[in-house]
Structure formats: structure tokens, C-alpha cells
Amino acid sequence: MGEVRVVAVDVGSVRTGSFAWAAVDVPAGGPGLCGYGSDPASAVASAAEALAAGRRAVLALEAPMSVPVPQEWEQLGKGRAGEGNRAWSASAGAGALGTGLVQGAWMLSELGRAVPGLTVTTQAGRWTGGDARLLLVEAFVSGAGKPVATVLGQHAADAEAAARAVADRLGGEAGTDVVCAPHRAFNLLAAQAMWAGLEIGADELETDVLVVRARPVST
Template sequence: MKLSAACVVAVDVGSVRTGSFAWAAVDMPGPTLTAHGDDPAGAAGALSAALTDGASAVLALEAPMSVPVPGDWKLLGKGRTGEGNRAWSASAGAGALATGLAQGAWLLAEVARALPGLAATTQVSRWRGAADGGGAPLLLVEAFVSGEGKPVPTALGPHAADAEAAARAVAARLAGEDGTDGTDMTCAPQRAFSLLAAQARWAGLAVAGDELALDVLVVRARPAG
């Protein structure tokens, strides 16, 4: 499904104290880099400003944002389909997940405070402007920047480069420009526990209850060229 007008804000989660946190915003179509920073308040402000102006917006967190919960306990901790050798439960993924939970919840709470009653969704088909005419202007997705998809660090540093790469990859996927349809990773056939939906509900955003158990869109950044 091709969607065109939106602001995509991507966050490279990491330690705020040590300068490992970064965010970047791109406007679709294009995508055109419009803003970037190394502070969570700036990321929340960019999202709120886009939504206040009546545009659709996307928040992409670079951390595992859905996990499989199997019926068979022997499969607990098993990686998602599409993760390869970088399972969400491995040390790097688990660390990013924990950090992303706190930072994502804070960001969404700030947006909810600025825009009371705002609706959010993890489902592209429910996003405002989707084919079914859904009314949620804020889409929540997961970005994955690793391996061959990792960009060359810019003068702004590797974390800013990762955030920009994530934002551009998500924008390209939603605009139907990267040749890939759908998600790069899924919890299926196991039941999904959506951390994005849980964060949004905790923050006070309006999110459909069934989204707690629905897979989220995961977009993997790919090599340029």
C-alpha cells in the first residue's frame, strides 16, 4: 500500500547520558531530511509539531518493539521470523529493547500531553489516509539498522546516521519505493506481544485493544545503491 504525505521521525535508541541517543525527521514524499537532534524532547517536539499542523506522522523506534509469545514454553526467547542471527532476545537486542521501552514511553507520553485525545496505531491499514479511511494520524513502527544496512557515519556521528537511515527506510517503505511490501520481521506463527501498542496505551494515546497482540511493521534499512 502506497502512502504519501507524512513526517517520519526515527529514533536511534541509546544512552542519553553518554550521547548515544539520536533522532532524525524526514518529510514524505522525498524523503527530505528536515530536522535532527540528540535529545528526546526534540524528537517529541518534531512529532507533535507535525501532528498539530494536521499532517500524518510516523514514529520509528530502532529497537525490538514486538516479541513472540509461544504456546510452547520450549520456544520462549526464540527469534522472530526474518531476524536471522540477530534475535531480539540476544544481548544487543535485549539491551536495545529495554532502553527503547523507557524512551518510547517517554516520547509518546510527551506527545499525548501535547495533543490530548490523539489516536495512534501500529497497523498501516488503520493509519490516517489508508485505504480503509482509518482515523489514527500517528503510526508506530520498528526500524532495524544493522549489518549491511548500517550507513557510513556522517559528521554528526554514527547515531545520527543510523537515525537518518531508519527514517529514510521507513519513508521509502510506506511510499512503496523500496520494492518491498509489508514487514521484514514477524512474530508469526507465534502470538505477538506488541510493545509499541503497550507503550502507547500507557502514555494515554487512543489505541485499539486488539493491537496488543498484533505484529508491528518492521523496516530493515538496506545498503544504499
């Protein structure tokens, strides 16, 4: 797979200090934390640094980034398979979705400026096959997978947990933990990438994204 940088973002208010990111480099020897911060600009800079050096990268947003659009109106707002009792349409999920849309769009637009000609995908198979340099995924950090807060705070801990979970998933089978099926998916990551003017397959608008759930820490 080569060396990859995973930048995970704990979506939240930049005004109140609820935004955090962490970056993990994934060499052959295993993941190591290589950076963290509390603003979107430095998150972009971390991903752009790796891409400018000719490496591949992953940007993970901790917010619902693919939502089901059922054919029957009675099922609108229905949770995704794998979410459990934390549906994307509940108050916390819906709030993170709205914030993540704006923050993700901004970061992707800035990445496009920093790395001209950047190719993007939300499909792990296309990324591993070399069709795109940046993979966009959704991180899911809640419940038993939520880490203990560090000296940097809960948001920083969540971002690091997300980055490490995504890095671990890339080293094995990149299967998703949450899906919109049997309903049609609306891929919000693909929509953000298109808005930002990045090169991405139009068919991805209707595909599920890779959702990586952070697992409980073993003791």
C-alpha cells in the same frame, strides 16, 4: 497519502550521548531530511509540530518492539522470522528493547500532552485508512543495512537511515520484514501507547508491528 513526517529514533543512552533522531518529510516529490537531534524532547517536538499542523506522522523506534510468546516454554526467547542472526533476545537486542521501552513510553506520553486527543496505531492499514494520525513502527538498522557514520556520528547516521527506509516503505506496499509468527505476538508499541493514555485499539496488543529493515546503500 498527503504530506507525512517520519521521525526515527536510534534508541540509546541519553546519558552517554548514544541517543539520536532524524526526521524526514514525505511530500509528493520524495523524502527530504527536515530535522535531527540528540535528545527525546526535540524528537517529540518534531513529531508534534507536524501533528499540530494537521498532518499525519510516523514514529519509528530502532529497537525490538514486537516479541514472540510461544505456547511451548522450550521456545521462549526464540528469534523472530526475518531477524537472521540478530535475534531480539540476544544481548544487543535485549538491551535496546529495555531502553526503547522507557524512551518510547516517555515520548508517547509527551506527545499525548502536546497533541490532545491523538489517535495512534501500529497497523499500517488503519493509519492509511484514516483511523489514526500517528503510526508507530519498528526500524531495523544492522548488518549490511548499517550506514557509514557521518560527521554527526554513527547514531545520527543510523537514525537518518531508519527515517529514509520507513519513508520509502510508506510510498509502496507497507509489508513488514520481521514477524513473530507462528507464535503469538506481544506488541510493545501498543503497550507503550496504552500506558501513555493514547487512543489505540486494544486488539493491537496481540498483533505484529511493521518492521522496516534498512537496506544496503547502492554504489
